[in-house]
Each structure stands twice: as C-alpha cells, then as structure tokens.
Amino acid sequence: MKELKVIENSVPDPSFLETVQKFPGGEKITDCIQCGVCGGSCPARAWMDYSPMQVIHMIRHGLKDKVLSTSTIWICASCYACTTRCPRGIDIPILMSNLKRLAMEEKVPAKIRTKPVFHRAFMEVIQKYGRMYEPELFLKVADKRDLLGLFHNASLGFRLMRKGKVGFKPPRVSESSEFLAVLRSRNNNRRDNE
C-alpha cells in the first residue's frame, strides 16, 4: 500500500486543491471516480512513479509537495489517450502541464532533470527567433558533463545535417520583431525576479 504510506508521511496543504481547481485541467478533479482508466490507457505509465489517478488522489488530499515531485507530471507527453477515455471528461494532460508550471515556479527539483531545462530553453529560443531552431535547443538542454550523451546527440545532428535537415543559420521572422521584444522583456523580468 504505497499510496497510504505517502499520505501518512506528508503534511497536507489544504489550499492546494483549491489552487489546482482554478486552473485548466483542475476544474473537474473532484468528479474523478478513481477508476484508473487514465493510467491503464497511458502509453508512458511504465516510466511514471504514480499513475495520473494517484496524482489526482494526492491533489485531493492536499499533498502538494508529493504531487510536484512526482515523475508523472514530467513524463506525460500530452497524447490524450487518458482524456479520450476518462468517464468524467478530465483534461489530464493540461492538468499535468499546469503542475509542471507550478513545480517550476516553486523550484521543486524535477525527477526528470532535463524537463524544466527543456521548457525554459524552448521559451528562450522562441523569444529570440519567433520559431524553433533545434541546434540551439539541443545545446541548451544537453548535460555538458554527459560526454556519451553529447556524442549521441552530435551524431544525430551530423546525420540531420547531411540530409539538409538542420539549418546553419537560425530562422528570422522580421514581421514579428515587436512581439518578440515584448516576449523577451517579460521573460527577462521573470528571470530577474527568480
């Protein structure tokens, strides 16, 4: 009974359920009947420490710290197999996205180290160019101490380059420069406050 132990050893935060209910994906979590169809349908369940059903159960018990430190929230790939079958129509992927956001805002160490790095790096590339430039994203996400991983990604980069699938120059979208400037300044303010 892994689940019960978690509840016994945690200090609940009663306001957490209310916080979650306010954002997209959280509106209907009190409707969850704990049937487990979400976890049963999830193609990535094997890499999650808790099923989405268990995460929802923990939210309802106010176990904020436990929820934000699960690998579940980071492993979800937003494939929507769960929501398609959920008898209560809960939008689980967007719930997971908002839990990712909360975990990043509250600087909870992520079980999947690269995930928060990925989201921040993605935003940085987009606010710079307006479009994705994969080589820069890869360099930002790569763990510089992991030489094997670096080599692995470099060889992929080389194969893509040979097919002409990686640009040597980042994309430029001149029409969106004003908008990008606002994106940048907003995000820089946020980072200065961190």
Next chain:
Amino acid sequence: MKYAYFPGCSVHHSTAKEYETSCLAVSKILGIELEEIPGWNCCGSIDAVYAYDPTASLALAGRNLLLAEKISSNIVTLCSACFFTLSRARRMLQNDVSLREQVQKMYNVPVSGEGVKVRHFLDILVNDVGYSEIAKHVKVPLRDLKVASYYGCLIVRPPGLGSFDDPEHPKSLEQMVVNLGAQSIDLPDKTRCCGASLFITHEEAMVEMTRRILGNAKAAGANCIVTVCPLCQFNLDAKQTDVEAHVGSKFGIPVLFSTQLMGLAFGLSPRELGLNKNFVPLHSMLLNAGEQVVEVVVAHK
C-alpha cells in the same frame, strides 16, 4: 478553395522538409491553394511553452490565428502538434473574452479566437478534396505495396477539438491508402503515442514507445509506414537506428509522409517528393511497389 497555410517550424525549415515539399507538389495537382501566412511564428508546441508560461503560449498561437484570418476562414497545417496547439488556443481565446483581453494587453499583440477554423491537411485531403477526386489523379497504382497507417495522437485526439475522425479507430488514412491503389495493413497501435518530445528529455521511454509501433508494423508484414506528423515521422524514421540498437534487431521499415505516398501514386518523381531526405532506405520498398513505380524511379535516377 484558398487556405491560410501554417507550415510550422519542423516542416518549414527543419526535420520534416520533405513533408512540405511533397504537400506542395500534391496540392498543385489537386488544385488546393495554400497561401503561407506572412510572418507566422511558432505555435507554442503543445505544452513546451504553455507549461512555462500559459499566456505566452496563447499569445504565440493567437497571433497566428489573427494573421490567418486575413487570408482565409481556414488555417491549415501539416503538423499534428500545431493542429492541436492552435485548436486549443482558439477554443480558450474564444470561450474567455477576459483572457483574450489579458493576453492582448500583456503582449501588445492582437490575437483572435474567431473567424478561422483550424484544419489538418489530411482533413482537407479526405473531406474537402475527397477520396474519389484523389483516386482520379492516380497514375501509378501502388498495387503491391503493403502500407501500415500510423496516426499518432493529436490529429485524432482529444475528441471534439478539431478532430475529423474517430479518436480510437480512425479510418481516413487507410481509406486514402486504398484509394491510391495500395494495400492497407491493419496496425494495432495506430493511435498510440510514439513518445514525442521525450526523445530529447527521456529517450529511454521514447525508444520503447516507438519500438512497439515499429515492431507491430513489421509483424503485420508492412512494406512501409505512412504518417501525418513531423515528430512521429522523426521518431519512427530518424531514430529507427537507435531503436534497433536498443532491441538488437533490424526493422528497416521506411516511414513516409502521407503526401509522399500520394505523390508516388500521382507519378511524381522521388526528388519532387523529397524522398531522398527520409533516413531508412526506400529502395526495397520501391521495388516492391510494382513495376510502374520502379519505372518512375528508374526514369528519374
């Protein structure tokens, strides 16, 4: 009919260039008019931006929707992730006027949730053009080719968000394949996730998820897989050697975009369809596709 064309980043200048090349080639034949949205930006890519900053993600998508409105009442994209992200943003901005105003004020950019319907290119092919019209343009029936159709996730899910086919048992790709004269093979995992962007952050999971799809296609006797999403195609094709290294056996299954297969049947040359950009060699598949295909390929060598 004219459509506002939203290519998306991977299709326009990155890993899925051949998708755009082949899409434009078959569109020309079918009389589909695609006008690229000037100054389009990244859609926000599912939750890549949303999980970091939800309002930024709505500003990115909403700006594209508004730009599209000036061209057509339909914005069409080739990418399932763009299709989903733009559809979701449209619904959110349409349902919540105060949210829309907040986004506009925050980013000083006009955004829209109305006036434009988000469509996937496959939807245009099968519903606006239609199977019989597609069949009329077939010059080289792919008679001997066994094709497994793989949909991935976001082109059919979540139900009710722009979807045009059944979320569990879609049929449009298979019907397209049959109308191109090829044999359609039943793929049990045709809507099961390939692992998507987990290839960057948790490769072990992605490799296993993709292995399952490749393994099933192989077991079903498919000569190739046909797909509609740049990221699915990337994981199944460019990462196929990594999956093979992981399981210790060879798949060697070519993975084509729907528009590449269609172009072959329309008699276009491999180069016009960007077939030189796919990673898994197509040689044996093309030889299997019947004499007429071999003739086309040889003629353009």
